Amino acid sequence: MTQPLLSIKNLTIDYIGEETDFRAVDNVSFDVAAGEIFGLAGESGCGKSTIAFAISRLHKPPALIRSGQILLEGRDVLDLDIQALRSFRWREVAMVFQSAMNSLNPVLRVEAQFYDVLRTHQGMNRKQARERTAEMLRLVDIQPDRMGDYPHQFSGGMRQRIVIAICLALNPKIVVMDEPTTALDVVVQREILQRVNELRKRLGFSVLFITHDLGLMVQVCDRIGIMLEGKLVEQNTAQAIYGAPQHDYTKKLWASFPSLHGAKTAEGFAS
Amino acid sequence: MSTSSQPILKLDRVSKTFGSVPYIVKAAQAVSFELHPGRTLALVGESGSGKTTCARLVMREYQPNEGELIFKGKPVQTGDAKALAGYRRSVQMIFQDPFSSLNPAHTIAYHLRRPLQLHQRNLKGKEIDAKINELLERVKLDPAIVAPKHPHELSGGQRQRVNIARTLAVGAEIIVADEPTSMLDVSVRLGVLNLLNEMKRDLRLALLYITHDIATARYVAEDIIVMYAGQIVEWGNINKVIDNPQHPYTKLLLSAVPDPEIRFDDPKAHLQAADVDEVRRISAVPDARSICIDKDHFIRQVG
Ligand SMILES: Nc1ncnc2c1ncn2[C@@H]1O[C@H](COP(=O)(O)OP(=O)(O)OP(=O)(O)O)[C@@H](O)[C@H]1O
Ligand SMILES: Nc1ncnc2c1ncn2[C@@H]1O[C@H](COP(=O)(O)OP(=O)(O)OP(=O)(O)O)[C@@H](O)[C@H]1O
Ligand SMILES: [Mg+2]
Ligand SMILES: [Mg+2]
Numbered sequence: 001m002t003q004p005l006l007s008i009k010n011l012t013i014d015y016i017g018e019e020t021d022f023r024a025v026d027n028v029s030f031d032v033a034a035g036e037i038f039g040l041a042g043e044s045g046c047g048k049s050t051i052a053f054a055i056s057r058l059h060k061p062p063a064l065i066r067s068g069q070i071l072l073e074g075r076d077v078l079d080l081d082i083q084a085l086r087s088f089r090w091r092e093v094a095m096v097f098q099s100a101m102n103s104l105n106p107v108l109r110v111e112a113q114f115y116d117v118l119r120t121h122q123g124m125n126r127k128q129a130r131e132r133t134a135e136m137l138r139l140v141d142i143q144p145d146r147m148g149d150y151p152h153q154f155s156g157g158m159r160q161r162i163v164i165a166i167c168l169a170l171n172p173k174i175v176v177m178d179e180p181t182t183a184l185d186v187v188v189q190r191e192i193l194q195r196v197n198e199l200r201k202r203l204g205f206s207v208l209f210i211t212h213d214l215g216l217m218v219q220v221c222d223r224i225g226i227m228l229e230g231k232l233v234e235q236n237t238a239q240a241i242y243g244a245p246q247h248d249y250t251k252k253l254w255a256s257f258p259s260l261h262g263a264k265t266a267e268g269f270a271s
Numbered sequence: 272m273s274t275s276s277q278p279i280l281k282l283d284r285v286s287k288t289f290g291s292v293p294y295i296v297k298a299a300q301a302v303s304f305e306l307h308p309g310r311t312l313a314l315v316g317e318s319g320s321g322k323t324t325c326a327r328l329v330m331r332e333y334q335p336n337e338g339e340l341i342f343k344g345k346p347v348q349t350g351d352a353k354a355l356a357g358y359r360r361s362v363q364m365i366f367q368d369p370f371s372s373l374n375p376a377h378t379i380a381y382h383l384r385r386p387l388q389l390h391q392r393n394l395k396g397k398e399i400d401a402k403i404n405e406l407l408e409r410v411k412l413d414p415a416i417v418a419p420k421h422p423h424e425l426s427g428g429q430r431q432r433v434n435i436a437r438t439l440a441v442g443a444e445i446i447v448a449d450e451p452t453s454m455l456d457v458s459v460r461l462g463v464l465n466l467l468n469e470m471k472r473d474l475r476l477a478l479l480y481i482t483h484d485i486a487t488a489r490y491v492a493e494d495i496i497v498m499y500a501g502q503i504v505e506w507g508n509i510n511k512v513i514d515n516p517q518h519p520y521t522k523l524l525l526s527a528v529p530d531p532e533i534r535f536d537d538p539k540a541h542l543q544a545a546d547v548d549e550v551r552r553i554s555a556v557p558d559a560r561s562i563c564i565d566k567d568h569f570i571r572q573v574g
Contacts, residue, residue, distance in 0.1 A: 190527040216529035
């Protein structure tokens with residue numbers, strides 16, 4: 001088998017408290033292949049975002065990585081020094097959060113926000129950056145002639161797509177998406193994720209996708225890992241997680257979803 | 272809508288605009304709907320279509336530019352301070368974020384005692400304690416354990432239950448819930464929705480439930496409104512609208528609801544950008560005419 005793009009090995013992360021430490025991620029291991037969309041699902045507080053931050057090396061105290069490895073193309077992300085980190089972020093790993101659309105600078109035109117990233121990381125001049133910006137905006141279905149507009153002139157879904165375009169501008173190897181469309185309507189959500197799905201096929205990047213919507217996760221992901229209280233309890237292809245869940249917890253998660261056309265009553269956790 | 276009962280609140284062609292020329296946002300355009308005791312109205316639609324604006328109009332945080340609100344048969348007058356205070360008490364909101372809406376410095380008991388002291392002045396000492404326990408039990412929290420706790424010691428679902436108990440302590444007759452479960456886990460989400468259902472039934476509350484999750488809307492609501500670009504485009508009995516959508520935007524919206532049976536790679540799942548743009552274009556055109564599909568199912572005229 002070829003080497004996976006990302007390989008998480010026995011990752012354990014604690015939040016350090018005054019009296020006791022809290023184990024948020026407990027001996028988790030999984031691989032993400034090049035070009036693959038891997039999903040992490042599980043209840044609030046099970047450690048999904050903690051893993052996402054660690055992969056991007058964006059974790060901060062009180063989070064402490066106790067043990068384990070995060071290998072990107074065989075190199076341990078946890079060993080990178082500050083210098084190496086600078087080029088690692090954005091160029092190798094990019095991250096999109098739920099509220100990323102609000103992270104755009106309100107007083108800067110979209111063009112200037114692209115320029116910032118492209119100049120810092122690739123030393124592009126204005127003209128080169130403008131060309132790259134137009135190309136990236138086209139990728140996410142936004143008219144390039146709108147690059148002179150300010151963020152507030154776009155809808156929430158468009159702003160989220162702009163953030164994704166900025167993330168992809170440096171050709172990262174993997175994009176970590178933590179609830180990227182949770183605040184948006186399902187049409188815009190579908191448009192964005194459909195685009196991400198096409199782009200990863202075309203450009204070859206991998207995606208680590210986090211959402212609380214299991215139905216959506218099965219639609220989008222190739223493989224899915226189910227987490228419970230810091231542990232990865234099951235991982236399998238999306239079809240198997242949906243059609244033949246093994247762990248009781250995965251079955252329970254499915255039972256607590258009301259369906260659009262099914263019966264009105266759902267069982268599962270009803271307390 | 273389809274009921275014969277008197278609505279407790281009626282919005283009659285209410286409009287709200289933001290900004291000034293040339294940057295006007297028509298956040299709500301001639302919006303009309305009714306809330307009935309013992310019923311839930313779901314409000315769904317595009318992000319930015321005006322759902323929260325409607326909620327804030329109902330809360331009277333915004334004044335309508337046009338149209339009026341009819342509460343228990345009478346227009347809501349802004350001049351009458353006493354009537355307005357009564358209205359504010361009757362209409363309570365549950366917010367999306369269960370974490371920010373409680374004061375970290377106070378116990379859960381305190382969060383309920385204050386509104387009881389303010390709004391139910393006939394209650395004395397022991398009666399207030401008894402009422403606090405009753406409210407907590409009603410939202411399925413154990414008073415002995417929960418009452419002395421502080422908000423940070425509770426989970427998101429438990430906090431949202433406290434928020435619901437608080438609206439009851441104030442004496443709410445109408446509850447506006449703007450994405451009340453979107454920050455909650457799937458496992459606790461149903462519990463909160465069941466609780467809202469039960470309160471609606473037992474206490475005859477009128478509920479306005481705003482969400483992006485149409486499957487949960489069907490779970491709690493009898494009626495539904497679909498909004499696009501500040502206008503209501505389709506409305507009526509929730510089963511009829513979901514099973515037989517007639518407006519192009521409703522059809523698009525329902526076709527995009529996540530479905531684990533259909534993978535994105537499947538051509539059936541593929542939204543064509545040109546089709547989506549066309550639906551957006553025709554749905555944004557204001558039109559005052561409506562078409563009756565059934566006695567309790569309507570759409571706005573398109574094209
Ligand atoms: N800064 C912190 N200090 C202490 N504990 C923390 C901190 N951040 C997170 N935790 C705890 O670590 C656990 C994992 O949190 P994390 O944010 O990774 O969960 P998650 O799976 O992303 O949840 P959600 O679905 O709600 O986003 C939780 O129990 C949380 O309370
Ligand atoms: N205070 C305000 N000032 C200016 N514009 C506003 C204000 N509040 C809302 N808007 C605009 O009005 C429109 C409707 O916004 P609203 O928040 O009601 O949408 P929504 O349907 O609740 O969206 P979402 O699903 O994203 O929560 C949007 O274009 C929004 O930008
Ligand atoms: Mg998280
Ligand atoms: Mg809103």
